[in-house]
Amino acid sequence: xxxIEQRILGVMSVVFNLDAGEIPPNAAPGNLKQWDSxxxxxxxxxxxxxxxxxxxxxxxTDLLNLKLIVEIVSKKLGEKx
Amino acid sequence: xxxxxxxxxxxYLRAPTADDVEGNWHQWFSDPEITQYLADRWWPNSVEDQTxxxxxxxxxxxxLVLSICDKxxxxxxxxxxxxAINWVHRYADIALVIGERKYxxxxxxxxxxxxxxxxxxxxxxxxxxxxxxxxxNPFTPLLEKIFGFTEVGRFRKMFHFRGDYVDAVVTQLDRxxxxxRNRGTQVQTYTDR
Numbered sequence: 623x624x625x626i627e628q629r630i631l632g633v634m635s636v637v638f639n640l641d642a643g644e645i646p647p648n649a650a651p652g653n654l655k656q657w658d659s660x661x662x663x664x665x666x667x668x669x670x671x672x673x674x675x676x677x678x679x680x681x682x683t684d685l686l687n688l689k690l691i692v693e694i695v696s697k698k699l700g701e702k703x
Numbered sequence: 704x705x706x707x708x709x710x711x712x713x714x715y716l717r718a719p720t721a722d723d724v725e726g727n728w729h730q731w732f733s734d735p736e737i738t739q740y741l742a743d744r745w746w747p748n749s750v751e752d753q754t755x756x757x758x759x760x761x762x763x764x765x766x767l768v769l770s771i772c773d774k775x776x777x778x779x780x781x782x783x784x785x786x787a788i789n790w791v792h793r794y795a796d797i798a799l800v801i802g803e804r805k806y807x808x809x810x811x812x813x814x815x816x817x818x819x820x821x822x823x824x825x826x827x828x829x830x831x832x833x834x835x836x837x838x839x840n841p842f843t844p845l846l847e848k849i850f851g852f853t854e855v856g857r858f859r860k861m862f863h864f865r866g867d868y869v870d871a872v873v874t875q876l877d878r879x880x881x882x883x884r885n886r887g888t889q890v891q892t893y894t895d896r
Contacts, residue, residue, distance in 0.1 A: 651808045662809030663845035678885045679817035682849065683712055686810055 626699065627692050633672050634688070637665045650687035669695065705777065708769060709818045714811060716769035716783060716818055719757060723770050723779050729753035731782070731802035740840040741800075742862055742871070764788070767827075771801070771815050780806045783819050785827070794831035795823060797876075812842075816850055820881055830878045837862050838870040851884055852876045 631642040638645070638656040651657040657665075666685060670676055673695060677685070681694050709716040719728070731737050732748040760768055765788045771781035783799040799815045801807045823829045834852065836843040852874040860868035 651810065659807050659809035659812070660841060660845065662813075663842065663849060666813075666849050667845065676851075676884050677849075679821065679850075680885070683810070683814045683817055685813075 626696050629672060630669065630688070630691055630695060633668045634665065637661055637668050645688065647688065673699065704772070704774060709822055711774070711814045711818050713774055714780070714814050714818075715772050715774050716815070716822075717772060719760065719768055719770045719782070721757070724750060724753045724757045726779055727802060728770075728779065728782065731800060734802075737800060737802060740837045740843070742835070742837065765790075767795075767822075769819075769822075771799070771811070773806070778803065780811070781815065783815050785819065785823055785829075785832075788827070788829070792831075793829045794833060795827075795829055797823065797832045797834050812846055813849065816846060820850060820876065824878050824881055832876045834874045835871050836874070837864055838872050839864055844872070847874050847876075850876060851880045853880075 628642075631645055634640070634645050634649070635642040638654065638661060640656060645654070649657070651662060666677065666682065669685075669691070675698055677694075677698075681698070684694055685691050704710070704715050704717075705720075706717045707715040708718060729748045729750050729752065732741075732744055732753075738744040760766060766784065766786040767788065768782060768784045768786075770779050771783055772779055780803040781799065781801040785795040785797055788795040797816075797819060799812060799819065801811055801815070820832065823832055832852075834843075834847065835858075836847075838857070853876075854872055855875045856873045858871040858873070861871035862869050
């Protein structure tokens with residue numbers, strides 16, 4: 623799962639234009655000022671491109687912070703979160 | 704929650720009320736930031752205008768307008784719709800506006816569209832959804848791409864926007880594409896989660 627998290631952080635660093643190290647473990651729209659509505663949309667699309675899948679609607683509505691994103695992506699890839 | 708029609712995780716959709724009309728609903732459609740990408744909102748909107756619109760919904764069966772509400776606070780935060788519903792050919796236009804600024808974070812729009820498409824395809828048994836947006840709108844193309852809408856055409860230089868004429872982009876989502884992406888999942892429940 624660490625590899626998945628690192629890949630997600632890589633995607634986020636590109637979308638938010640931040641170093642991966644600047645993204646806190648509890649990153650969410652409420653505490654990361656770069657994470658606005660446009661960036662949220664771009665993040666969803668970038669994650670789909672990175673991992674080669676499409677999120678179902680039920681998953682889309684849970685992509686609310688870094689922790690949840692790691693859990694959902696891991697689950698989709700068949701990894702234990 | 705009051706009279707929920709569709710229940711999500713952070714929001715729910717319900718029929719609009721007279722309280723909504725007296726609240727912020729009419730102001731959203733005067734707000735230049737909110738209306739900047741809407742095709743036909745050039746006049747200030749008043750409570751009286753909003754009341755006329757609300758009254759027109761009373762017996763309408765070709766337009767479903769739903770208020771978007773925060774589940775936790777019950778605050779009315781936006782409006783969504785399926786309109787120009789054609790019951791023979793089973794298609795509709797889809798739209799949403801998140802009126803309250805603090806909810807314009809992307810996640811609420813995503814959840815609203817998830818609920819709305821589920822209503823369209825699962826509850827109203829529609830087969831196609833369509834939408835038109837101004838080509839300079841940065842947000843709608845991303846939101847629609849996430850949900851699998853595809854661009855099917857453009858009306859060239861159709862909308863006047865900030866001194867220039869820009870394209871009207873026409874997009875479509877058909878039921879089979881929506882089902883393929885959501886196979887085996889459930890977007891919403893008709894009872895409280």
